[in-house]
Amino acid sequence: MARPDAAACPTHRRIAMRPQLVAEPAVPFLSTPYEEFGFGPLFAALDRVEHGGRSVEQVREELRNTRGPFRGRGAPVHPVHLAWTAHALERYVAARVREQAAAAEAGLPPTLAIGQPWTWRTRRLDAPDPRGARQYEHTLWGRMYTSADGAVRDLWLPSLGRAKTSRPGAELGAVARVMAHGAPTPRRRARDEPPTGATDTSRSPALVRVFDVGCADGSVEPLLGAAPSFGEGPVEARKRFEGDAVPAFLSIATATGTRPGESCVDCKAIAGCTDLKRTPSLWGGRRPPVARKRRSVSAWDLRLYAECPAQYHLVRRLHLNDLSGENEGARRGRFVDSWLDAHHGEQPVRGCRDRAAPNPDVLRSETELDEASAREATGMLAGHRLLCPLDGLGADERVLVQHRVTAYVPELDVVVLAVPDLVYTHRGRWVWRETKTSSRPLWERDSLLRTYPQLALGVLLFHAGALGDDPRRSWVELEHLREGHGESRLERIDPGRAEIVDEARHVIAGLAQPLLEDTTYEPRAGRHCHGCLARTWCRPGSAYATDHPLPHGPGAFSSADGSEPSAELTPRGGISSND
Ligand code: SF4
Incomplete structure (x- = not known):
């Protein structure tokens, strides 16, 4: 305490x-x-x-x-x-x-x-x-x-x-x-x-x-x-x-005042709290057959559960940690995120177009990144300079870095937690931006909401009024950063369109309902076991990792940011960092 x-x-x-x-x-x-x-x-x-x-x-x-x-x-x-x-x-x-x-x-x-x-x-x-x-x-x-x-x-x-x-x-x-x-x-x-x-x-x-x-x-x-x-x-x-x-x-x-977030899960005052936004039927979920204690759900929970129910229980709920650490892809993504957060959080607000991207040699000596990751991170940040939303933003607009958005789904007794990378206003419009780093392009065939459930959650939270007043005047954006010149892209999703909301509901319901109903948390071994922090104690996961070694050691597994769709089709359109 x-x-x-x-x-x-x-x-x-x-x-x-x-x-x-x-x-x-x-x-x-x-x-x-x-x-x-x-x-x-x-x-x-x-x-x-x-x-x-x-x-x-x-x-x-x-x-x-x-x-x-x-x-x-x-x-x-x-x-x-x-x-x-x-x-x-x-x-x-x-x-x-x-x-x-x-x-x-x-x-x-x-x-x-x-x-x-x-x-x-x-x-x-x-x-x-x-x-x-x-x-x-x-x-x-x-x-x-x-x-x-x-x-x-x-x-x-x-x-x-x-x-x-x-x-x-x-x-x-x-x-x-x-x-x-x-x-x-x-x-x-x-x-x-x-x-x-x-x-x-x-x-x-x-x-x-x-x-x-x-x-x-x-x-x-x-x-x-x-x-x-x-x-x-x-x-x-x-x-x-x-x-x-x-x-x-x-x-x-x-202390007085409220700050909705993780605290709401155990809070004795939730029934009377008027600052926690109620969002009934956020994704149209059904109450599980057996009543459970109040829980929180985030996009990361849904992602880990979809990979392996045991991983969700062991890593997200119990926080087991075998010290196997982050892979290179996750380290690179974390570095890019923290660089962007630090610069976007500066006062007065300033865009990144005129900022110099860091030098890869300096990055290598000052961070834990290896040579390839330092080079990739530098290329991604160079791509971001042309997609940064803060360039030209009016002085009276709001810019919130890693802002927590919390909502309560009363019929499920679930607290939904989301932390978009950046939320800002632009001429009365609220914009929710997620930034993803990836070594592969976005593909036309893959649904953005399915590939990145946090975008689907953003659509639903806008639609339910958990952020901003009018979903018809809001955007959810995906900034997809890649190393090569002109390869980074910006995708916009309109949460005011009924078919987008329906798809977002479908995506989140498909991920959340099995999680909320599960009572066994069975291991589901697969490639993700290479990045699982409970693998040391998990028999199926250890057996899988032994039978399916990664081509270049543990660092080769790099889907921690969810940015590695596997289809091999035409790259998506969107706004490119060249445009
Ligand atoms: S090692 Fe694999 S099967 Fe075991 S809990 Fe982790 S992800 Fe699941």
Whole structure:
């Protein structure tokens, strides 16, 4: 909660901070077909080792034999999630053993897992304070350990890929204070009121230590203090809390205003929020046969789901990450996007026609791009100079870079999230522009809306009034950038035309309905497995990648931007960067 989040909605955070406030009308508990908390099974497995006395190998065997919920509790766990848990368990325990050996060399006592988490709570007041609160309670997330004499307290914070080398000051301040002044406290059910009394702060440890641990590679990073002990005392913890965490908490507790986006998915105030645009029947979707918790859907979700339902669940929902990284095509696309965003976001607004495209040699030395990608990126940016929409744009027009467009489909209880590359106005007309980089041309035979579902989503959101007032005065544009001179093109789509809206509905319904109804998330192996961040733990995907190696290694897979249609027909017309 203390972690800054510029994209989060202030009202959502202010309300989320008050756990006794409940949604009106109340939201019923809805089970999920699979466990949706990535670390849930790992914590259950660690409990078996750290509290249950099982060996790592015994618990890995239990995980291997699990079908459904792990140890019969909670939601069923996806088979690939179970395999990830077995991997992460081994890396985590080995990392703890290494760190404890280093701590012993530094003269520190061993630390052991605690049964009750630390909590720091104030006494409940008879009347609310100026913020409307009668009591404050600070809790921790992570794995907690203490020395036998209570002098050393450790907190281990797992990360899904590699260990983070730092965390925001406000988060560390909040964590350090609970570790230094919190007391072991029995767990409560989610909505139960806390006891009225304050927690005992008289038995402070001498040293608190916080480590981040990477579940993919077992890396460990100390987040407090310096070598050799990597910790701080209660005095430093209090200073951190007062200097970094208190301002953050006060700002969250008192912030007003709304910012529709990802926050809407868990927001207790959604029923009364007038800033979240309602778009009933956005694509004419049917309610799934079994009710589910509110979800978000983006064009990227739809794209990954269409490739492989398991990939959507594992990478988009659970955020598993095997550190296989981006391929060259995705890296190149990301670089071009960030170059355009940086220049289009400048004030005063300026077009790109007179800007020099970057030099490929400089690009190579300053970015992660290889020689070919640096050359391609330079050619694409040169193509963009002639298609940039900001040249000649009036000073009173609006230009929004990476603007979030959010809509709520009430009958499906789905929050639709879209972030167009650029949105701007032109003489009263709103224009939504997506930019795609590609090594292949656009082909006449392929439907643009089908090839790029984010264009279809843009059409529907315009049509439903989620952006601008009048779809008949709007455009959705695709800027298709290629390396060669004169090969980049601009395509325009009119969201005011009924046949375009019908096609967009058809495209999104065809992608979204199976996603919303799925309860099994089966792996569907194919070429996309080469770019899947969960492949390490997925048997069908690993077998596919072994049997179908890429011609020039993993970097050769380059469809991450969805820009590689396979048909071999006439290139499309549109406005060329030569015109
Ligand atoms: S490796 Fe392939 S089959 Fe497995 S989850 Fe990823 S995309 Fe799906």
